[in-house]
Amino acid sequence: MNGYCGKMLFVDLSTGRHEVQPLEEDLAGQFIGGYGIGAKVLFERMEPGSDPLGPDNIMGFTTGPLTGTGALLSGRYTLVCKSPVTGGWNDANSGGYFGPELKKAGFDAIFIQGASKTPVYLWIHDGEVEIKDAGAIWGKDVIETEEILKSALGEKSLRAAVIGPAGEKLSLMAAVINDGHRAAGRGGCGAVMGAKKLKAVVVRGTQEVPVADPEKLKAVNQEIVDTIKNGPAARIAAAFSTFGTTMMTGASALSGDSPVKNWGGVGIVDYSEEAATRFEGAAMDPRYRVKKYSCAHCPIGCGAIYEVNDGKWPVGETGRPEYETSAAFGCLMLNEDLEALIKCNHICNIYGLDTISAGATVAWAIECYENGILSKADTGGIDLGWGNAEAIVQTTQEMADQSTEFGKTLALGSAGAAQKLGKGAEYLITVKGIELPMHDPRLGPGFTRTYAMDPTPARHVKGGLGLQHMQISDPSKYDPEGKGQADLEATAAQEIINTAGLCLFKNFTGVQNIARKLIPPVTGWHFDAEEERNAGLRIFHMRHAFNLREGMKPGDFPLPKRSVGEPPQTEGPLKGVTVDYKGFNQNFFKAIGWEETTGRPSRSSLEQLGGMEYVIDTLGL
Amino acid sequence: MRITVNFSSLFRTLAGVDQVELEVAGGVTADRLLSLLAQKYPDLPLERDKTFFLLNGQIAKGDQMIREGDQIRLFQLSAGG
Ligand code: SF4
Numbered sequence: 001m002n003g004y005c006g007k008m009l010f011v012d013l014s015t016g017r018h019e020v021q022p023l024e025e026d027l028a029g030q031f032i033g034g035y036g037i038g039a040k041v042l043f044e045r046m047e048p049g050s051d052p053l054g055p056d057n058i059m060g061f062t063t064g065p066l067t068g069t070g071a072l073l074s075g076r077y078t079l080v081c082k083s084p085v086t087g088g089w090n091d092a093n094s095g096g097y098f099g100p101e102l103k104k105a106g107f108d109a110i111f112i113q114g115a116s117k118t119p120v121y122l123w124i125h126d127g128e129v130e131i132k133d134a135g136a137i138w139g140k141d142v143i144e145t146e147e148i149l150k151s152a153l154g155e156k157s158l159r160a161a162v163i164g165p166a167g168e169k170l171s172l173m174a175a176v177i178n179d180g181h182r183a184a185g186r187g188g189c190g191a192v193m194g195a196k197k198l199k200a201v202v203v204r205g206t207q208e209v210p211v212a213d214p215e216k217l218k219a220v221n222q223e224i225v226d227t228i229k230n231g232p233a234a235r236i237a238a239a240f241s242t243f244g245t246t247m248m249t250g251a252s253a254l255s256g257d258s259p260v261k262n263w264g265g266v267g268i269v270d271y272s273e274e275a276a277t278r279f280e281g282a283a284m285d286p287r288y289r290v291k292k293y294s295c296a297h298c299p300i301g302c303g304a305i306y307e308v309n310d311g312k313w314p315v316g317e318t319g320r321p322e323y324e325t326s327a328a329f330g331c332l333m334l335n336e337d338l339e340a341l342i343k344c345n346h347i348c349n350i351y352g353l354d355t356i357s358a359g360a361t362v363a364w365a366i367e368c369y370e371n372g373i374l375s376k377a378d379t380g381g382i383d384l385g386w387g388n389a390e391a392i393v394q395t396t397q398e399m400a401d402q403s404t405e406f407g408k409t410l411a412l413g414s415a416g417a418a419q420k421l422g423k424g425a426e427y428l429i430t431v432k433g434i435e436l437p438m439h440d441p442r443l444g445p446g447f448t449r450t451y452a453m454d455p456t457p458a459r460h461v462k463g464g465l466g467l468q469h470m471q472i473s474d475p476s477k478y479d480p481e482g483k484g485q486a487d488l489e490a491t492a493a494q495e496i497i498n499t500a501g502l503c504l505f506k507n508f509t510g511v512q513n514i515a516r517k518l519i520p521p522v523t524g525w526h527f528d529a530e531e532e533r534n535a536g537l538r539i540f541h542m543r544h545a546f547n548l549r550e551g552m553k554p555g556d557f558p559l560p561k562r563s564v565g566e567p568p569q570t571e572g573p574l575k576g577v578t579v580d581y582k583g584f585n586q587n588f589f590k591a592i593g594w595e596e597t598t599g600r601p602s603r604s605s606l607e608q609l610g611g612m613e614y615v616i617d618t619l620g621l
Numbered sequence: 622m623r624i625t626v627n628f629s630s631l632f633r634t635l636a637g638v639d640q641v642e643l644e645v646a647g648g649v650t651a652d653r654l655l656s657l658l659a660q661k662y663p664d665l666p667l668e669r670d671k672t673f674f675l676l677n678g679q680i681a682k683g684d685q686m687i688r689e690g691d692q693i694r695l696f697q698l699s700a701g702g
Contacts, residue, residue: 236631239631240699247630248699250629250630251631251673254629254675254694254696255698257698268675273629471671473672473673474670572679573675575679
């Protein structure tokens, strides 16, 4: 089957057994790959009500049809599992080289169930599967773990997706990190891996993924490169290639795109332009950049490797903080100290923490401290005021290594910490327990529907109108009327980008309909706009069905009031803005055909999509 | 009148300067100022619908009048993730 290895690996860590099953072309055509196939497998194989941190949770490492084929911008892989944070569906993706290597090792996806009694790792090389003792790497950080694995296995070119100490200790913000600093961060994937006592999934292979029409693929790749270089967005693409997501950190803080002061502040009032600009690549790179970084098969290469050898926190070689991290550990907590930002980013990377939830949790703790909800008795003596760089670094360190009571509490995430302490809930900026990312719906109102109603709540990388809205200042964007259909189309299209293994940053290239251009030459399928849309909606519904079966309904996902402007800000560019989030939801529900209170889709709409018989039966539609 | 326009982020990178001073006629609107700048900086992607025009810290309307001493800041938010 072109574009696929045609094989999925199922591992049971409780029994130590594994089996290989074919990936049928029908299933691939209907659910594409990544979290599409992942959602189908988990829906069918996992019981509702399973404990996310118990052996019944199934964790999938999945790729798309483009992964590893040489198709440009397609180096991503996706983790799937039930989230220990939300109790519902979870997926998170990451770039780097792990995904392509997994396919070279012979598998489109690995699904892991059960739990080991002692720490283990999976070693998968050219179709061979071994469960190996991880005693020597348990407790090690992400960088040390990769180094030990390379020398123990005698294989310098291996790729590993690993947890750090945060995942081992079941931090609900724990990420899975590959290639040293690429994170599948959100939803607590690292804790799921830690609960299974699975330290790493290590892959190495030499197999080629078959491609239907290599000449045509080459031509499409060339078209992508030409568009990046000479197309309508060429100047933006060039700047993005140099500075990556930090290209607009300053403008984001000033415009209201970045939330400020735990979502209660205003960028131009509470934060300085100078500080916001200090966190941009243009300002940071001359001081720290030693090389560029690119994921597999990417002509953009938006990453960079820094080296910090002096100052307060000389961390050595480290990844350039991405925008989300720079905002979370920047204006969200009024931190203006660049070295502190780099240090916190480094801590999160090597201990394996999601930088969004980690930064947001520290910001929440600061607001609690400033308002007397937390005292020095709670923080262990840390003077956790807004923008106190030393306090922010120390808190992040303790949260990562859980060496103190305060660190252990914060490692639960802000919602978990508020629950444990029995206070501070009024300052939570979470949906279903997970912290909102760093794009404010008061600037991009379409984010309200995505943050609340995507099966993975609080994600800016999921489909919808938010990304379009945040780019325009035209106030008509705030009117939800008639926008449901456009929201639906954008959502379906993004499902295909994510499940094909493509990078969201194709948005910076100016290339239109990239999935429809790349999928046919790789797979040999006819894949037109209608097929793309149907597959996208099928995948979206499959993830949604997972949550419905867990008993979740739309009312379980209320947005924090600050994020929708209740009450509105009284100063700054977003002064007076209150987002009609109910209107955005209602219009989307109308377009997709879901019942408003239960979120249940209609039987006929699923029948029309096809491939959803099991969902129809299970949910009794 | 003489006015100062500040560039943020991508615009600063592409223009190569933090700010520019311009001599404009009194009564110039935000839209008119944008087209003057587009002529002066053809390399800047100053599309009206994608350019944020902050006038004294608020998002300006196209027909809003610019006055001497106003704080003007221009930027774009190209979204990717
Ligand atoms: S654009 Fe950046 S994140 Fe996306 S694949 Fe390329 S290097 Fe990786």
